[in-house]
Amino acid sequence: MEAKLLDEAVRLAIDSVKHGGGPFGALVVRDGEVLATGTNEVTKSLDPTAHAEVVAIRRACQAIGDFRLTGCTLICSCEPCPLCLSAALWARIDRVVYAADRHDAAAAGFDDSALYELFSQPREEWKLSVRQVRTGFEAGPFVEWENNPDKVDY
Numbered sequence: 001m002e003a004k005l006l007d008e009a010v011r012l013a014i015d016s017v018k019h020g021g022g023p024f025g026a027l028v029v030r031d032g033e034v035l036a037t038g039t040n041e042v043t044k045s046l047d048p049t050a051h052a053e054v055v056a057i058r059r060a061c062q063a064i065g066d067f068r069l070t071g072c073t074l075i076c077s078c079e080p081c082p083l084c085l086s087a088a089l090w091a092r093i094d095r096v097v098y099a100a101d102r103h104d105a106a107a108a109g110f111d112d113s114a115l116y117e118l119f120s121q122p123r124e125e126w127k128l129s130v131r132q133v134r135t136g137f138e139a140g141p142f143v144e145w146e147n148n149p150d151k152v153d154y
């Protein structure tokens with residue numbers, strides 16, 4: 001079952017390339033049912049976050065009308081990058097299974113492994129400048145959230 005689903009993710013990825021997308025495919029599966037599929041649409045949709053896994057997660061959430069994918073498995077043609085792993089964590093997905101890995105992706109020019117390494121480096125060494133500036137107003141959203149009786153915890 002798992003191998004068949006992985007093959008399907010790989011098939012999606014191959015089709016994606018044939019149709020102008022990136023070489024990645026993913027499925028969200030629960031209790032043997034495919035809730036949604038996704039392919040990499042970064043260049044097609046001008047969306048740097050449109051990774052196959054993120055696309056599949058978005059569609060699965062829409063399909064079941066929930067922002068939680070508890071009990072679901074994310075099946076990926078390739079090892080998810082940190083963005084997609086984080087998306088899976090936020091979505092409360094139970095399991096992630098992948099076929100190719102970050103080294104296979106790096107050999108094809110997709111250097112996810114560099115991103116993984118970056119997160120273990122001190123931020124001062126990053127090319128991307130990330131810094132905090134407190135203005136005294138920054139706690140406002142959290143106060144508003146705490147005081148909102150209609151908030152939906154996630």
Ligand SMILES: [Zn+2]
Pocket residue numbers: 051052053080081082083084085
């Ligand atoms: Zn990704």
